[in-house]
Amino acid sequence: MLRRIKVGIIGGGGIGFTHIDALRRIEFVEITALADLNEDLALSYARKHNIPKAYGNYQELISDPKIEVVHIASPNHAHFPQAKAALEADKHVICEKPLGLNTEETSELARIAERKRMVTAVNFNIRFFPAIQQTKAMVQENELGDICIIRGWSLEDAFLHQTDYNWRMDPQKGGSSCVVATTGCHWLDLVQFTSGLTIDSVCADFTNVFPIRLRQREDKAYSPVKTGYEKKSTPLEEYASILMRFNNGAKGVLTLSEVSAGKRWDFFLEVSGLKGSIAWDLSQADKLWVGFRDKPNQILLRDPALFKPKVRGSIGAAPGQIEGYSDTFKKHFSRIYEYILEKKHLDKIEPDFPTFRVGHNIQSIVEAIVNSAKQGKWEKVMINR
Ligand SMILES: NC(=O)c1ccc[n+]([C@@H]2O[C@H](COP(=O)([O-])OP(=O)(O)OC[C@H]3O[C@@H](n4cnc5c(N)ncnc54)[C@H](O)[C@@H]3O)[C@@H](O)[C@H]2O)c1
Incomplete structure (x- = not known):
């Protein structure tokens, strides 16, 4: 029988649940604390999800000697102290993106992880859609030719109203x-x-649509008195236009928005080379559009018979389901846990998931x-170690 790896999760918010849900689908992982x-x-949360132990601070979870792996699903400002403490306590760490608030934090975390030889990952889960893996394989096998143009966007309307407020708009958090x-x-x-x-x-080029937002005061849930809104300074961008130059001379353009009415999550990537193009749209994640100049374009469906063997x-x-x-969380975590189970880090085998080094990059x-x-x-992008 496989040994069961004991896991603790920090952060019981929106994404904490997705971690629990994914981990429950990996047979040799056991969530023991939140x-x-x-x-x-x-x-x-622990009671609802049948997790044996619950703590009001992360230090207690990290000091549990039975826990081998710590998942960090707290807001961004908590990632650095929590990941550092977990690594120093010889835990493997899977951290939500972004890895830290700045490169001082992320470079230190990457260095500690390498010194301690612990397994680390940043949850860039979108990599694990099969169509994305297929795109990478097609580029690697030179099916698109030399890459010259890259385009994309990520558009949402989550922060469209002045009364939309959460910790993501606070530079401290x-x-x-x-x-x-x-x-x-x-x-x-x-x-x-x-x-x-x-x-x-x-x-x-950034746009800060609402430099001041209105945050709902935290009224007691059952209090009949509602105290309304308070003004909060929100100096960060909700919209960004970005031009990019790649190391081979290719050019890219990216549009990011949290204020595009009607867009719940319109996320798109197009990679064009001298032989062909590939386009992927998150809302139709099982399909790849493949474009050619000299033959008909294709819609490639996620199907083992059509995708590359690797x-x-x-x-x-199954195709059609x-x-x-x-599912991408489950696939990402499965790879990490198989790597841990087989102790591949001790043999310095290159992980096939994004480590803290990638998070720093x-x-x-x-x-x-x-x-x-x-x-x-x-x-210029400077990557200091
Ligand atoms: N991979 C993805 O697609 C994805 C999607 C959403 C969020 N995220 C990331 O997940 C993280 C959490 O986001 P969320 O949407 O779940 O936030 P959230 O606000 O819904 O939940 C955060 C939870 O952490 C708790 N918390 C706050 N400070 C804490 C601390 N110091 N220690 C322990 N717990 C603390 C809060 O009480 C809350 O329960 C963020 O870093 C975010 O960027 C990733």
């Missing part, structure tokens, strides 16, 4: 950017992963984008 800053929430750190970092990881290229320099292992459901966002690009927008000029 921590949240809000102890009442930790207790009720979200970091120096809003939309770039929230959905942009997924796209930046995806473009480098699929194209095999690196982003060399960027030129960005991609077939990433397909979870849609694979969704939460993406944070370096985010920082270059923020600096470019501040200074109004092209900015």
